[in-house]
Amino acid sequence: MTRVAGSTRAVGSALAALLGTDALVEDAGVLARFAVDGCTPRWLARPSTVDAVARVMALATDEGLAVVPRGSGSTLALGAPPARLDLVLDMSRLDRVLEWNPDDLTVTVEAGVALGALAKRLGPRRQFLPLDPPAADTRTLGGLTATNASGALRVRYGALRDLLLGVRFVQPDGVVTWGGAKVVKSVSGYDVPKLMVGALGTLGVLCELTLRLHPVPDVERTWLVTFVAAEHAQGFLAAILDSALQPSRVEWLNRAALARTGSPSAAAALAVSIGSVEAAVAAQGAIIGGLAAREHGQVMEAPVGWWDAYAQRLGAAPVVLRVATLASHVAGTVTDVERRLHGACVSGCAAVGSLDVSVAAGEADVRRAVDGLRAHLRPIGGHVVVTRAPVTLRQSIDPWGPVDDGAVGLMRAILSEFDPRRVLNPGRFVGGL
Amino acid sequence: MLNSQLLGELERIVGRDGLITSPEGRLTYECDMHTFYKGQPDAVVLPASREHVVEIVRACRQARVPIVPRGSGTGLIGGAMAPRGGVMVGMNRMNRILDVDLANRCATVEPGLINLWLSRAVAGRGWFFAPDPSSQMVSSIGGNVSTNAGGPHCLKYGITTNHVLGLEIVTGHGTLVTLGGKVWDRPGYDLVGTAVGAEGTFGLVTAVTVRLVHLPDAVKTVLALFSDIESASEAVSAIIADGIVPAALEMLDDVVIKAIEEGIGAGYPKDAGAVLLIELDGPRAEVEVQAERVAALCRARQALDVRVARDETERALLWKGRKEAAGAIGRVAPNFLLQDAVVPRSKLPDIMRAMRGISERHGVIFANVFHAGDGNLHPLICYDDQNPGELERAVAANEELLHACIALGGSVTGEHGVGVDKATKLPLQYGDADLNFMFRLRRVFDPDGVMNPGKILPSHPACGEGFRPERPALPAGTWV
Secondary structure, three states: OOOOOOOOOOHHHHHHHHOHHHHOOOOOHHHHHHEEEEEEEOEHHHHHHHHHHHHHHHHHHHHHOEEEEOOOOOOOOOOOOOOOOOOOEEEOOOOOOEEOOOOOOEEEEEOOOOOHHHHHHHHHOOOOOOOOOOOOOEHHHHHHHHHHOOOOOHHEEEEEEEEEEEEEOOOOOOOOEEEEEOOOOOOOOOOOHHHHHHHOOOOEEEEEEEEEEEEEEOOOEEEEEEEEEEHHHHHHHHHHHHOOOOEEHHHHEHHHHHHHHHOOOOOOEEEEEEEHHHHHHHHHHHHHHHHHHHOOOOOOOOOHHHHHHOOOOOOOOOEEEEEEEOOHHHHHEEEEEEOOOOOOOOEEEEOOOEEEEEEEOOOOOOOHHHHHHHHHHHHHEEEEEEOOHHHHHHHHHHOOOOOOHHHHHHHHHHHHHOOOOOOOOOOOHHOOO | OHHHHHHHHHHHHHHHEEEEHHHHHHHHOOOOOOOOOOOOOOEEEEOHHHHHHHHHHHHHHHHHOOEEEEEOOOOOOOOOOOOOOEEEEOOOOOOOOOEEHHHHOOEOOOOOOHHHHHHHHOOOEEEEOOOOOOOOOOOEHHHHHHHHHOOHHHHHHHOOOEEEEEEEEEOOOOOEEEEEOOOOOOOOOOOHHHHHHOOOOOEEEEEEEEOOOOOOOOOEEEEEEEOOOOHHHHHHHHHHHOOOOOEEEEEEEEEHHHHHHHHHHOOOOOOOOOEEEEEEEEEOOOOHHHHHHHHHHHHOOOOOEEOOOOHHHHHHHEEEEHHHHHHHHHOOOOOEEEOOOOOOHHHHHHHHHHHHHHHHHHOEEEEEEEEHHHOOOOEEEEOOOOOOOOOOOHHHHHHHHHHHHHHHOOOOOOOOOOOOOOOHHHHOOHHHHHHHHHHHHHHHHHOOOOEEEOOOOOOOOOOOOOOOOOOOOEEOOOOO
């Protein structure tokens, strides 16, 4: 690659030559709309091929540009504000479904395909990608993978780490790389797809993803079980987990979350879904009723559309936290959150101890609460990640929280190996990486 | 040969009874179950604690001596063997269950623990450890983690990596690192997912936190008989395409059926051209409905008969036959090569037709017993090493089959791992850039190249081990 002079103008010309003028935006008004945490990029690149992504990244590495890849732009407030920003790489034009093999239950998509668009394609064959993070219909699969987004369905189907079979990505220096396989079972070489899930695009720009699909169950029904105290909800959760039930969702809702979804008021509730053949759904529903009664729970069947309301529960809350606790400690963790953040909406995948907290509170209060929660969860190995918050708050607190020294040392070494010049998302990831 | 200083150091660490240096003692450790590949370690050490392991790695690293981990030695890839000599670390003494936490559906164990022992320890309370390689009564969980082992029921439950929450490893730096743990989510790279399946090239595993799964409400095992393997393959594809994911979906062909029946007699019909062993588990009503759908799909694909195991004894016998199939093949031929390639499961009929052609062209017998539901082939390619030319023909047939699988969009290994056996085959599936990425990843964990060298990645003629790094290595210890 020939080096170009580092001036904005020269780099801009080089980018235009690589991408064509329709894929490069230098208009100040448009660029302002693509600012990340208040940093306005010098360029917006909108490649529509993997090759174009590769050429942009090669140039970015040569010129030491800081690049932030972008999907739908919904989750750019995850992580610390970027240390530098020169170029936003808008991946939304890579939006083709490349290869769908319904008889194999696999699909290969470009990273800019939206989750909702994929669902529409797969639906008629009664197949789906079992991934349901809050309000994710317009989010791209690349963005969902880079941020390791997850929702209620993970209790049955796993998270993205379990669904991603293969991945094509562009390394920071522009080398197009493939990891994994297009078949449902493969252990050939290192499990590179696992490394890319949740890496926030720091090791490569995700371009193509091969995903495992699942059949849509014949019938799905949801029971909402409300309790007068969180301890009873915890008891019910333990009973569900220690049973042969095969729930597809086991979500915890505190009082605020119940209000947000238009559900009956209670101290705590669990929403349990069963997806199967009709007779098996009914039989498991009866068992759920029995287990609920033991904890004095009130059982109602959730109305049609209840999960859609649930998906919107975080709304436009200025602050969202992802709290990782143990399944055995959900009630205690929720109570602790409520004590520290008055009025917080707490909900999430109780079976794996993954909770979303949304709240409108002053920055000082949030900072104090996050510090307190982290200290509270440290003995059991829990974490608090600030997934959405105003820039000023994310500048004054580590949004990721502490990571074990040994693990973070390895992470730093991996990053220095693949992105020594810190081209991709500098400063945004854990430990200031 | 190791120098006496290192040997003295190893003896100080593990004690005299934990160090094996005699030629006859080391002979036991010269290969795994892929006896084709042999390589004796210069010494074998048997640590009893994570502290031992840390000290062993540090001593070997300092002496620049290869370190090769070994569990039960039941691998099938030339993994737990020492192609370049060095020190083999047998994890068998570290076999305790450290913690069982059913409220959080997990257990923490030492790597030498036998897979089945964990399931036995929690079965009484209604739980099990889902990954079930056929070797599970002897293979160790550390070995399962290192190879990312699969098994028949992985079709529904996922392979080992889907069941590992946390790892404690000693990296090639000699540093003890805790990755992941009981809490499912944590910020940063998924180093647990990255390290599972690394076959000891990132580090030695000293503890594993695994998920436990609740035993299902009901289990139904269906045996479907077909006149030939192609029609059985069509049935497999039809079941998956219909949206049914059984707990297990296994195929056995006529050669294997005959061998099993002449041996332990598991109750497979001797005259069938192929059988499908289909297990459905879960809520009783679901199992009933799915069993009927599966039976109908098999009949529509010309199944000669569809039977359901009447009781647990009959079910256990069918599975015993399946799990001991490879051993039974000894009745057919004294030697065999075992292939572990994968094809997209909709391509099973194609690969089975291709296999028939390959078999005829090379004049070798393929005995098929495999995880049909996820397209993971396990043909046993039979030969007799006393007959000149047979091995060469078997090797050529194996090679041709592997290429055919890749041409259909498959993988060179589905669950056994890479070892030395498949290291040279990775370029069929990956380009130089992809392999280079893996090489660099490995170097982060093992800058000196002492961790199980010669395994997983192919050698590059220009630099001996792995692909040539693009940039000089980082100075050791920059991040420690």
